[in-house]
Amino acid sequence: MFQRWKESITPTDIVMWLIGGTLLLMVIWGSVATLVAGKYTGRHWIDFVIFGLAQGSIYALIATGYTMVYGVLRMINFAHGEVFMSGPYTAYFVAAAMYRSDFLDKHPFTALFVIFVVAMAISTMIAYFLEKIAYRPLRGAPRLIPLITAIGASFFLQYMFRGLYGSGFQAYPVIKIFEGAWVIFGIRILKFQLVVIVAAILLMAALYSFIMLTRAGKAIRAVSEDKEASSLMGINVDGMISTTFIIGGMAAGAAGVLYALMFKQVHFFMGFIPGIKAFTAAVLGGIGNIPGAMLGGIFLGLIESVGPSLFLDGLGIPAPYQLKDAIAFTMLVLVLIFRPMGIMGERLAAKKA
Amino acid sequence: MTQTRSLWEHGVKTGIIGGVAVLVIALVGMVESFHRRDIIAEVITMGQVLLLIGGVFIGYIAAKRTGSDESLAPGLNAVIGSSVTGGFLAFLVIVGRLINLRAVLVNASPMLYKLLTLGHKGVAGIFIILLIGMGCGVFAAALFYLPRLTRRVIILSLSSMIIAGVLQDLIRPVIAAWGPVAVVSEWLFTGNGLTVSGSISIVILIAVVMTAWALKGQDIKSGYGNLSGGSQRGIKISAFFMLAVVLLALPHILGLFLSEVLTIVGLYVLLGLGLNIVVGYAGMLDLGYVAFFAIGSYVTAVLTSPELGFFSLTFWQALPFAVVLGIFFGVLLGIPVLKMRGDYLAIATLGFGEIIRILVLSDFLRPWLGGAQGAGKIPKAAIMGYQFITPQQIYYLILAGCILVVFISLRLKGSRLGRAWMAMREDEDVAQAMGINLVATKLLAFATGAGFSALSGAIFASKLGSVYPHSFNVIISINILCLIIVGGMGSIPGVIVGAAALVGLPELLREFAEYRLLVYGAALVAMMILRPEGLWPEVRHKMELHAEEENNIGEPEPSTAT
Structure with missing residues (x-):
């Protein structure tokens, strides 16, 4: 037993364990040092956690789109971040118009509903046509080809929206009733963060029940299980792939509005980094696995928000918050190396490889 | 009824797609900014030519897609297609004059409408657009019927x-x-x-x-074929000699500005050839390639810049360190991703690239690398008193680098290692079964690619005299990827053509520079769908893609509903 185990170790495995071990030691060392130093109080940590939850639930919503598309097409829809961007960027103009006419302050819920509808409609449209124009002709092509297409589509969409709407940052109008904070069980929570978390949870519940309970959801699951068999069972595979993109687009559009509510600005490049992070979240949860993507998103959001202060501050690194993206990307690389099947992705792991 | 419908169906459908495409082109501002450059002075501008080409192209596609036996049907469809496209632009002008689109679409300016209607106001302008659309259709139809x-x-x-x-x-x-x-x-x-x-x-x-x-072309070709081996070689050698003379004289022919463009193209050729080994030969999609470029630049900066004040080596003393460290990092970042394939590899390398950029930018490494302000005062290279300062002089440095790298690439391609890379690109498992050591082969690909990139980075640092983290954006990786894909993956002339077209052109056409990523993105998608082997394909790669097509011929064409 031990003998066989010893034989299967290669020098590269040892190098990887060394890297992994070093990082783990650094994380532990940093955390202990930070906690001992006591620079942050409990209040700080709670704020970090809530911020992380809000951010993570946005990642989770985007990640479901990645994971569903990966499920049915076995490709990374690199342009999903642009689907996410297109909705809220277009809805910004609606929001700004409503803000100028005071509609936003008088009927905030109706206004918010309109913003959501516009954003989701645009994102859905972009996702649908993206699949139809760019990806559909490439069914059955070698694996690199759809990925390169997706990268191309991603940059095309970014710069198309840059050309259409301009290259500057647009400040999203502030919705007054979501300003300020609530105190719940003695914990002070910024209102918009709570709204983001609750809205994201509701949307995820709706999405999950669509996938698990409806006929179309069942068909999508069947297609991601086995395309040929499901087409033999009378499922319209192309139609289900389109449906997947539509649902992913709706989730991304809604996530985009939540993102805009949280960070209060939109920009043509805003989808790129969240897109990669949401992909990280999808991989974390096990790509192809919807609840996994949701958990992965929330986990990533938490790590990103708590991580810089917890791990890096203790190591004496100045301005640790600058490195939060580096933490997210390191997580991505580590997960891809050590557990490519993700936290919950056992089923798919065998099929991949 | 059904007969007539199917007659003009293709024309309308193509026209709608084309109309949306032309609207996008107009509204992203391309037409207007290209309008500033005349093709024929005072007669026609690049913006107008762009629209006309679009109109004719759409008409031609509409004609081509008509499967009807009727001899008039393609022509009819061409006219309909182009007219529908014209109709979209006319619609834009009408809507744009009624409501202010500019609040949302920044480029929907009065200037654009004026340009589209050739300066005519009111209904006349609308008719002019429709008429031009129809004219494009007629021209397309004529083209279609000509031999x-x-x-x-x-x-x-x-x-x-x-x-x-x-x-x-x-x-x-x-x-x-x-x-x-x-x-x-x-x-x-x-x-x-x-x-x-x-x-x-x-x-x-x-x-x-x-x-x-x-x-007569066929005669000349066969005449060349009939020449004796000796004189064929003679022609080849003299052509090679002429090429060498032209390359050496180029900066003096072109002048300062164009030499600057050439040096940029040269740097991208270096980068492209490096990525070509990783992606084109070995088939590993590396999106974090810019990291090695950054490493090459920063190593040079740290070793030479008096501003950072660690060492003050000369460029030539620093260069080997830059390349060796680049190779070292290539291997170091290659080890973790050895087991990944395809899309996972792409994302992991993208992550690496971003991590390096974020680290360089951070305050954490600021004392060593200069943070967001970068590092300056990097000395220029010099050989025995000859300084490489102006673009015309640096050109020779880059040319030497390119020749070296082209030579290495050419020699590697046919070597045992090169063939192992290509075998791995086609099928990793089979390659391994044939006795290829995947670990060593992959790491060598990463190392070689990283080495070329670091060389390019070192020259870049010396050329600019300073390095900033913002020069090492993920966009650079995408640019390099685009140029090797457009040129043809795995093809050395393809990389050079790709670099000239994708990097040189935007430098020459200032109007174009703003839209380069838009066009690159569209080009990537179009290339992958229409011509995945690239503009100047590598013979073997093309053969493989063709073999695939031949296999697919038996199956019915997938119907494109749009």
Whole structure:
């Protein structure tokens, strides 16, 4: 037993364990040092956690789109971040118009509903046509080809929206009733963060029940299980792939509005980094696995928000918050190396490889 | 009823797609900013040419897609397609004049409408757009019915005229520098574009040459084939010699600005050849390639810059360190991703690239690397007193680098290692079964690619004299990827063509620079769908893609509903 185990170790495995071990030691060392130093109080940590939850639930919503598309097409829809961007960027103009006419302050819920509808409609449209124009002709092509297409589509969409709407940052109008904070069980929570978390949870519940309970959801699951068999069972595979993109687009559009509510600005490049992070979240949860993507998103959001202060501050690194993206990307690389099947992705792991 | 419907169905459908595409082109501002450059001075601008080409192209596609037996149907569809496209633009002008689109779409300016309607107001302008659309359709239909040879001659001669107009900044100084030939330049160009007589003569010249070539070209080719081996070699050697002379004289022919463009293209050729080994030969999609470029630059900066104040080596002393460290990092970042394939590899390398950029940018490494302000005062390279300072001098440095890297790439391609890479690209498992050591082969690909990239980075640092983290954006990786894909994956001339087209052109066409990523993105998608082997394909890769097509011929064409 031990003998066989010893034989299967290669020098590269040892190098990887060394890297992994070093990082783990650094994380532990940093955390202990930070906690001992006591620079942050409990209040700080709670704020970090809530911020992380809000951010993570946005990642989770985007990640479901990645994971569903990966499920049915076995490709990374690199342009999903642009689907996410297109909705809220277009809805910004609606929001700004409503803000100028005071509609936003008088009927905030109706206004918010309109913003959501516009954003989701645009994102859905972009996702649908993206699949139809760019990806559909490439069914059955070698694996690199759809990925390169997706990268191309991603940059095309970014710069198309840059050309259409301009290259500057647009400040999203502030919705007054979501300003300020609530105190719940003695914990002070910024209102918009709570709204983001609750809205994201509701949307995820709706999405999950669509996938698990409806006929179309069942068909999508069947297609991601086995395309040929499901087409033999009378499922319209192309139609289900389109449906997947539509649902992913709706989730991304809604996530985009939540993102805009949280960070209060939109920009043509805003989808790129969240897109990669949401992909990280999808991989974390096990790509192809919807609840996994949701958990992965929330986990990533938490790590990103708590991580810089917890791990890096203790190591004496100045301005640790600058490195939060580096933490997210390191997580991505580590997960891809050590557990490519993700936290919950056992089923798919065998099929991949 | 159904008969007539199917007759013009393709025309309307193609016209709608084309109309949306043309609307996007107009609304992202491309038409308006291209309008600033004349093709034929005072007659037609690049923006108008862009729209006309779009109109004719759509008509032609509509004609081609008509599967009808009726001989008139394709022509009818061409006219309908182009007219529908024109209708979209007319609609834009009508809507744009009624409501202020500019609040949302920043480029929907009155200038654009004026340009589209040729300055006519009211209903007349709308009719002009529709009329031009129809005219494009008629032209497309005519092209469709003409015999193949005539069609090619017309398209090629017209496009050479357009290219001559587009590249006037390149062509004019070159011709003007040649003393007596300068008269030609004065005759061809005026003000901001071609003269009318100049453009007509270009069209005629190219048409004559094309026709002659089409009629006699085969004889010349077979004549060359019939020559003895010795004289064939003689022709090859003299061609090679001429190429060498031209390459050496190039910066003096082109002048300062164009030499600067050349150096940038050269740096991208270096980068492209490196990524070509990783992606083109070994088939591993690396999106974090810019990291090694950054490492090469920063190693050079740290070792030479007195501003950072650690070492003050010369460029040549620092260069080996830069390359070796680049290779070292190539291996170091390669080890973790050994087991990944395809898309996972792409994302992991993208992550690495971003991590390096974020680290360089952070305050954490600021004492060593200079943070967001970067590092300056990097000395220029010098050999025995000859300093590489101006672009014309640095050109030679980059040329030497390119020749070295091209040579290595060529030699590697046919070597045992090169064949192992290509086997791995096609099928990893089979390659392993054939006795290829995957770990070593992959790491060697990463190492070689990283080494080339670091070399490019070192030259870049010395050329600029300073390094900033913002120069090492993920966009650079995407640019390099685009140029090797457009040129043809795995093909060395393809990389050079790709770099010239994708990096050189935007430098020459300032109007274009703003839209380069838009066009790159569209080009990537279009290339992957229509011509995945690239513009100048590698023979073997093309064969493989063709074999696939042949296998697919038995299956019915997937119906495209749009």
